[in-house]
Amino acid sequence: MFIRLGPSSSFLGVHGLGFWLKATCRVELALLYKTKSDCKKEEVRERMEAGMSELWMKKHRLLYQAATRHPFILSIRDATINIASFKTWLAQDYLFVRAFVPFVASVIIKAWKESDESGDMEVILGGMASLEDEISWFKREAANWGISLSEVLPQQANKNYCRLLESLMNPDVEYTVVMTAFWAIEAVYQESFAHCIEEGSKTPPELKETCARWGNQAFGNYCQSLQKIADRRLQKASDEELKKAEVMLMSVLEHEVEFWNMSRGNV
Numbered sequence: 001m002f003i004r005l006g007p008s009s010s011f012l013g014v015h016g017l018g019f020w021l022k023a024t025c026r027v028e029l030a031l032l033y034k035t036k037s038d039c040k041k042e043e044v045r046e047r048m049e050a051g052m053s054e055l056w057m058k059k060h061r062l063l064y065q066a067a068t069r070h071p072f073i074l075s076i077r078d079a080t081i082n083i084a085s086f087k088t089w090l091a092q093d094y095l096f097v098r099a100f101v102p103f104v105a106s107v108i109i110k111a112w113k114e115s116d117e118s119g120d121m122e123v124i125l126g127g128m129a130s131l132e133d134e135i136s137w138f139k140r141e142a143a144n145w146g147i148s149l150s151e152v153l154p155q156q157a158n159k160n161y162c163r164l165l166e167s168l169m170n171p172d173v174e175y176t177v178v179m180t181a182f183w184a185i186e187a188v189y190q191e192s193f194a195h196c197i198e199e200g201s202k203t204p205p206e207l208k209e210t211c212a213r214w215g216n217q218a219f220g221n222y223c224q225s226l227q228k229i230a231d232r233r234l235q236k237a238s239d240e241e242l243k244k245a246e247v248m249l250m251s252v253l254e255h256e257v258e259f260w261n262m263s264r265g266n267v
């Protein structure tokens, strides 16, 4: 089902990727909304049954695969990973997760103010609570690998991604749009790392704990809860809000690709 992109694939090359994806995806987006009025019955049914998130994952599958089957992830899975790449990712991700905490806090505020379902709060709060454990884990893991986290500086792709998170904290950004982004951010990690612990993977033992952190079933269930919230909101959303959420999903996926690219040290 998934197209494997080889480690040397020029598709994922840093130069031109963002531009190419943006250009093609904008065209796709224009097509979707142009044809809304003559939308086929099956499409309407699919949208109702599958949920918007699943439909968008199919529609943007190349971008989704680029984010969830990145050469960095494939190199963990086939044990060809260069440990320097892993350390770069670990240190950069620690900084990202610290910026992710205030983002999740802002989602809790929006859930409280805007959500039509009281259960959303508990799901998001659960995610927030596990970030405390995650930050401790990053510190322990960094110490094990001899990384001094206080000396790590964010690379450009990390800064860009954190800037996106910060823009989403703006009270003007709708709950539906931030929930779509939140689900996508978590789902990319879940899908990526679950792939590294699937049967047949050759992930080195010293990296298995990292992969299990996001690839485990409980994190998978949590991602499904986020997806359900996003889909419930998307189903009720206006066309304008839907458009914003779809563009946001694509932006998250692009930022995830760029984030993985950092591990190769060529950004």
Ligand SMILES: Cc1ncc(CNC=O)c(N)n1
Binding pocket: 093, 096, 097, 100, 134, 185, 186, 189, 256, 259
């Ligand atoms: C770049 C990135 N994306 C998603 C996650 C997963 N969320 C929290 O841990 C992460 N750690 N880093």
